[in-house]
Amino acid sequence: MSAKHFINDPTHLVTSALHSLTITNPSLAFDPANKIIYRRPEPQTSTPARVSVVSGGGAGHEPSFAAMVGRGMLSAAVSGTIFASPSSEQIRAGVQSRVDTTAGVLVTVMNYTGDVLNFGVAVEKARAAGVDVEMVVVGDDVGVGREKAGKVGRRGIAGTVLVHKISGALAARGASLADVAKVARLTAANLVSVGASLEHVHVPGRAAPDAASDEVLKVGEVELGMGIHNEPGSGRAKVELPEMVKRMLAQLLDQEDKDRAFVKVDSNEVVLMINNLGGVSVLELAGITAEVAGQLEKTYGIRPVRVISGTFMTSLNGLGFSITLLNVVNTDIGGPGMIELLDDPAEVTGWSAPISKETWEAKNTAERTGDAETSGSAEASGLTWDAGVATAALTEGLRRVIAAEPEITKYDTIVGDGDCGTGLKRGAEAVLKQISQTPLTQDPAVSLASIIPVVEMTMDGTSGALFSIFLNALLHSLRSLPSGPMTPKSWGTALARSVEALGKYTPARPGDRTLVDALAPFVDGLVEGGDLAEAARKARAGAEGTKGMLPGLGRSVYVGGEGYTKVPDPGAWGLAVFFEGLAGKE
Template sequence: MSAKHFINDPTLLVNYALHALTLTNPSVALDAENKTIYRRPGHASQVSILSGGGSGHEPSFGAFVGEGLLSAAVAGTIFASPSAEQIRKAIMSKVDTEKGILVTVMNYTGDVLNFGIGVEKAKAAGLKAEMLVVGDDVGVGRAKSGKVGRRGIAGTVLVHKITGALAATGASLEDVYNVGKLTADNIVSVGASLDHVHVPGRAAPTAESEVHLAPGEVEIGMGIHNEQGSGRETAHLPELVQKMLKQLLDYEDKNRAFLHVISNEIVLLINNLGGVSALELGGITAEVVSQLEKTYNIKPVRILAGTYMTSLNGLGFSISVLNVVNTNIGGPSMIQLLDAPSEAAGWHAPIKKETWEAKSNQTREVSDVREANVEASGLAIDPKTSTSALKAGLKRMIVAEPLITRYDEVVGDGDCGIGLKRGAEAVLKFITKTELSGDAILDVQEITQVVEGSMDGTSGALFAIFLNSLVHSLRQQAPASKATPKVWGAALKQSSEALSKYTPAQPGDRTIIDALHPFIETLNESGDLEKAAEASRKGAEGTRGMEASLGRSVYVGGSGFMEVPDPGAFGLSEFFLGLAGLKKEESK
């Protein structure tokens, strides 16, 4: 790997690269503050396709913004998800929302959670929005990927192209989502690299600090964030391609048989991870096509070879196979959508002459991109009683912070208690200074904004998704005029189901869900807040001795999990017990 760069400041590098996209494609504009590339206004209304992720994968995602492809792309720092606030502003102010929004992300936790917040906030504001998570990488396999599922890699660009082309025809959000999901379900990809990459701005690598591959050694299953792959081999190109195609197409390999190729039409994508010369990529493409025909009797109907999704200057490539199937919408086929004209600098097609000559200077500016006003619902709560109960729950959680922190120091990184306390203190301060309106939806919306502004990290994202969904769920309880325990129970259950779209956590995984799920279930069954709070504490205590399936505890060794409950679950149960007005127990 090389640690030499022309621009060593990573922030400056990302900002320069985004600005450059507006120079090479006059049809797009840049919201520099929020690192968002978006189509300039003036085109016909259509379903908006929004994507994004960490920088370092160029031309994905910003260079795919343009007619017939993406409507906007939000960039994070190098290899890091953009923030939920960047994404929210892009959805609410930089794309056309009239016909709905499809948010398409690759399957990485930060992207799924942060883009998920944006989707839930859009729904809470009354917009039509769907989220599609693409996981096409077979390199890791089922056994290792577990509940998290396959990573998203270069095959994602085929989903972008097909959904973008379909949206440009005026198709509905439902059809665009369904065709996108069908496309994603029929793509498999795998990568390989001769070395890891160096991120600009980081210290120069040393033999001790960096993992190098030996001469002639190749890593199969290399991820696009510099992650190690599924294994290393010493293999020349023909043997390497043979192993990669076997991972993609061997239906007898139950660990990786994600796709059964039964179609007569196959699209092949050979993607440069950034550091392979055009000459060498041509040789790789020829070898892949040759082996597909000789070994699998596959002659792709379309072959795309080039730089679509990189890992900076990664010295490697990936192979993606799309199984072309019927879209079942009575419109253009996948191939027709793939062939449809587009105008994006990252897709291999020229910008139209008419666009250059138009010299558009239009931008999409919104003077205020704060939360869209939520209308009063008439779903009544008692402001005084609600404020008192909330204060009791929040204060109990704050007092429990030292104990939660001690638990997290045993099985995590020690910050769970501080994060919960920070959010609880912010909400407590808000409801102390501001009287609740008595409208359940308006009050939950206000509290949600406070939580979003005060809590960060994975826990903050989970709470934000859940609370944004709760706003939406409460609205659907109409025509109820009073927020009874039954109404709250139904809304909470719906919000829990929405949360499950963004995290695979289930009861028994040793997470906050072990306290949340029994609370919601008991409240729905009994309508009794005290019983629900007691069920939540029982669920939290039940995590003692439970091995973690998700979260940071997965990576912590030792027997600490036998001694303490999950810190997040315990902290949430403390809030519920205080909310219900139950007596404080002795600390264990």
């Protein structure tokens, strides 16, 4: 694993990389505040509006997604920090303000908890604002089977690029949103992918792992089924390329393996894509492509109608590759088929398509500016509370979260990717700054409305998405309560409705080892007894109970090992700490 980089500041790295796309493709513009790459608006013509296709995810997977923005593919891409989902507010800005919404918007997202939640929040907000939007979640990885993946389902990896290409081409042809979404889902349902790597990757700005740790593969070892965030797959082995490819193809195609037989690849037309995870040389990738194609024909009698080999979705400089098979089926829309759409031109730098002479010479400098407004946030609700008492309680809760960051980070380093503590601290510090500059009012709904954007803009990843959904739902719940002073009971009622709303976007329930294990007992405690201190005690007990609990959701599912038996869930612990501060418990 190489820990050497030319740019060691991850924030500068992501921003400069996104900016570079406007240099290499003059049809693109960059919104740095929201880390969005989008197509510049073209001069008004009589051509009917086209469906916009928006995607995105954590940085580190380039050229996905930003370098696939352009005519014939994506309309915009929203980037998070390295390996972390963009926030729901970034995505909302992209969907509502950086693309043409006239003909509707298709949002495609890979199946990772933080991405699904954050994109889900943005989609719901866009719908509420009157935008016709559909969301398609892509899960194509077979490296983790049904039993281990559980509720999480298949991870999204390189096959997602084919969904983007096919749906983008169909949108460019003028198809309706319903048809574009239908074909995107059909493509996703007929994809299988699996990866392998000789090394984990190092994220710029992070400390290098101990050479003796499990993060470092031994010489000659390969991680089969490795995900695009360093997650393990089906296991490690010491095998040469032919045997490695044999095992990978078996995971993709063996119908006897019921744990992984997600798609029966039996079409007369099959597309093969070999994807470089970032660190394989062009020469070696060509050798890998030949090995895969040879085994496909010899062992399975499959001669792909299209073979696409290159760098499409990376894991930074990952020394590995992935194999994707698309089972081509009839689109049933009375128009072009999947192969025709795959062959259509795409003016993007990430799909080996040259930028046309006409685009360069047009020297288009138009930009989209402004933002769609969120209505009703400042409206009085008729509810009241003691703003001074609320400020003191909230301040204490946030300060305790900040103080607990090292402890939470330690836990998340063992069972996650190490960013939970810093994410919670970043959000807590931002809210503290907000309430010091804009004091809470006597109306709890108006006060909450001023805090929500701060949380959405400063907290990314899974926790940020969960908090955003929950707080937006809480605001809606508060506005539905009868006017009058807030009581612990009325807070319990509003919070219970918010938990119910959260359940629509995540299958997480008590017992899945997530922050819900602290949140649910806290809300139940308020509903049952109306006592804040007792509710905080129940939240702490719930968080402590996650120690030794087998993870049912989140990245802990893929981490493996015995870490979950040693520490509680980091998110649940951080939330319990906050509730104790809120209640003034020592």
